[in-house]
Amino acid sequence: MDLKGKRAVVTGSNSGIGLGIAEELARAGADVVINSFTNRDEDHAIARDLAGRFGVKAAYVQADLSKGDEARALVARAVEAIGGCDILVNNAGIQHVAPVEDFPAETWDRIIAINLTSAFHTAAAALPLMRAAGWGRIVNVASAHGLTASPYKSAYVSAKHGVVGFTKTVALETAGQGITANAVCPGYVLTPLVEAQIPDQMKVHNMDRETVIREVMLQRTPSKQFATTEQMGGTVVWLCSHYADQVTGTTISVDGGWTAL
Ligand code: NAD
Numbered sequence: 180m181d182l183k184g185k186r187a188v189v190t191g192s193n194s195g196i197g198l199g200i201a202e203e204l205a206r207a208g209a210d211v212v213i214n215s216f217t218n219r220d221e222d223h224a225i226a227r228d229l230a231g232r233f234g235v236k237a238a239y240v241q242a243d244l245s246k247g248d249e250a251r252a253l254v255a256r257a258v259e260a261i262g263g264c265d266i267l268v269n270n271a272g273i274q275h276v277a278p279v280e281d282f283p284a285e286t287w288d289r290i291i292a293i294n295l296t297s298a299f300h301t302a303a304a305a306l307p308l309m310r311a312a313g314w315g316r317i318v319n320v321a322s323a324h325g326l327t328a329s330p331y332k333s334a335y336v337s338a339k340h341g342v343v344g345f346t347k348t349v350a351l352e353t354a355g356q357g358i359t360a361n362a363v364c365p366g367y368v369l370t371p372l373v374e375a376q377i378p379d380q381m382k383v384h385n386m387d388r389e390t391v392i393r394e395v396m397l398q399r400t401p402s403k404q405f406a407t408t409e410q411m412g413g414t415v416v417w418l419c420s421h422y423a424d425q426v427t428g429t430t431i432s433v434d435g436g437w438t439a440l
Contacts, residue, residue, distance in 0.1 A: 180207050180416050180417070180419075180420040180422075181207065181208055182204060182207040182208045182209040182266075182416065182419055182420070183207075183208035183209070184208075185208075185209045185210070185265045185266055185419070186209065186210045186211075186212075186236075186257070186261045186262055186263040186264055186265050186266070187201070187204045187209045187210065187211045187212070187264075187265065187266035187267075187268065187419075188211075188212045188214070188253065188254060188257045188264050188266070188267050188268065188301070188305070189201045189204070189211060189212065189213065189214065189268040189270055190214050190242075190244055190250075190253070190268065190269050190270050190271040190297065190301065191214065191215060191244070191270045191271025191272060192211075192213045192214055192215070192225075192268075192270060193213060193214070193215040193217065193221075193222050193225055193239075194215075194370070194371060194372070195368070195370035195371065195372060195408060196270060196320060196365065196368055196370060196408050196411045197213075197214075197268070197270040197271070197320075198213075198225065198408065199407070199408025199409055199411050199412045200268055200270060200320075200408075200411055200412045200415045201213055201225075201229065201237075201412075202229065202408075202409075202412055203409065203412025203413055203415065203416050204266065204268075204412065204415065204416060204419070205229045205230075205232070205233040205235045205237060206233055206412075206416075207416045207419075208233070208235060209235060209266060209419075210235045210236035210237065210261040210262070211226075211229060211235065211236075211237045211238075211261070212226075212237070212238050212239075212240050212253075212256075212257040212260055212261055212264075213225050213226050213229070213237065213238070213239045213240070214239070214240050214241070214242055214244075214253055214271070215241070215271075216241065216242065216243040216244070216245075217241065218241040222239045222241070223239045225239065226238050226239040236260075236261045236262075237261075238257075238260035238261055240253055240256045240257055240260060242256070244271045244292075244293050244297035244300075244301075245289055245292045245293050245297070246292075247296065247297075247300045250296075250297045250300035250301050250304075251300045251301070251303065251304040253301060253304075254267070254301055254304035254305050254308075255304065258308070263308060263312070264304075264305045264308050264309075265308075265309065265312060265314060265315055265316065266315070266316045266318070266419050267301055267302065267305045267315075267316070267317045267318070268318045268319075268320065268415060269297065269298035269301055269302070269317070269318070269319045269320065269342075270320040271293055271294075271297060272293060272294045272320065272322075272335075272338075273289065273290055273293050273294065274290070274332070274335050275290060275334060275335070276331045276332055277331055278330075278331055279333050282333060282334065286334065287333075287334045290334035290335055290338055291334060291337070291338050291341075294334075294335065294338035294339065294342065295337075295338040295339075295341040295342055295345070298319050298342060298345060299345060302317055302345075302349055302360075305317070306349075306353070306358070309353075309356075309357075309358045310353075310356060310358070312357075313356070313357045314357040314358065315353070315357065315358035315359075316358070316359055316360075316418060316419045317346070317349055317358070317359070317360040317361075318360075318361055318362075318363060318415050318418050318419070319342050319343075319345070319346050319360070319361070319362045319363070320362075320363050320365070320411075321339045321342040321343050321346070321362040321363065321364045321430065322335070322339045322364055322365060323364055323365065323366045323432065323434045323437045323438055324336045324339045324340075325339035325340055325342055325343040325362060325364050325430065326340075326343065326364055326430065326432070326438050327437070327438055342362055343362050343364075343430055346360050346361060346362040346428065346430075347360075347428045347429075350427040350428025350429075351428060353427075354427065354428075358427075359418070359423065359424070359426060359427035360427060360428065361418055361423075361426060361427060361428070361429055361430070361431060362429075362430045362431070363411065363414055363415065363418070363430075363431050363433060364430050364431065364432045364433065364434060364438070365406055365411060365432075365433050365434060366399075366400050366406060366432070366433065366434025366435050366437040366438075367396060367397060367400055367405050367406065367434075367435075367437075368405060368406045368407065368408060368411060368433075369405035369406070369407055369408070370408060373396075373405070376396075377391065377392065377396070380395055380396060392405075397435070399437050399440065400434065400435040400436065400437050401435060401436035401437070401439065401440065402435030402436055403435070404435055405435075406433045406434070406435065410433060411433060414431055414433055418431070
């Protein structure tokens with residue numbers, strides 16, 4: 180699929196799913212802005228690597244998405260760096276696990292700010308650019324937890340359900356304007372963070388790698404397989420293609436059957 184000439188901003192993209200999405204967008208020819216809250220040499224090296232491998236413009240822009248003004252400034256700085264923002268992928272997210280009565284209030288606020296409110300700020304900044312261009316794509320990375328719940332993840336589940344509702348609202352406000360808004364809902368994706376948990380889980384449960392993946396980590400995943408960051412990226416590229424012109428206001432699950440259960 181050819182996204183040559185399109186300019187994409189992917190939040191939280193110096194690792195994991197965001198990096199996989201940025202990579203597939205660049206492979207399809209889009210110019211990309213990589214983002215996180217850090218400002219390390221290796222963050223900028225990711226942008227240089229994508230530019231070198233795929234012959235696109237790529238830049239790293241630091242912004243702490245727990246802060247609304249920085250989320251909005253990310254879009255403005257992306258325009259300076261790569262010339263526009265035709266594709267906005269809201270991917271940055273954090274997690275915390277605790278029962279409701281023990282859940283630290285400041286952690287609740289931080290999860291809502293990064294996982295939900297930042298998407299409002301970046302979309303508010305990007306939509307006027309998309310309307311002026313008569314074309315745009317907003318893809319919000321929600322989760323199977325945007326459609327179902329698990330105990331002890333109240334803030335995350337609330338934020339991800341909120342992301343799905345926000346996505347539908349943006350889709351209605353932009354319908355017929357060449358702009359689409361959709362949410363991708365991953366189940367369990369094999370990111371470096373998840374990979375790093377496998378040895379610990381093996382020890383805790385006294386199981387071999389395959390058993391702990393199948394019985395513990397992918398207990399709720401009927402396929403018993405992780406999704407990959409490349410598959411996440413491919414889903415976003417498809418949503419950005421002309422094939423998906425009439426796909427808006429919906430959720431695409433990439434979860435091995437989790438939400439069919
Ligand atoms: P990850 O920790 O590798 O990536 C999270 C990204 O968000 C990182 O780039 C991190 O730097 C960035 N980030 C965190 N706080 C930030 C802040 N204040 N400002 C800017 N950036 C910030 O995790 P991941 O698994 O790749 O998760 C990416 C998204 O996918 C998240 O929204 C997560 O909820 C969602 N998700 C992941 C899975 C999974 O199995 N890995 C499943 C469902 C949904």
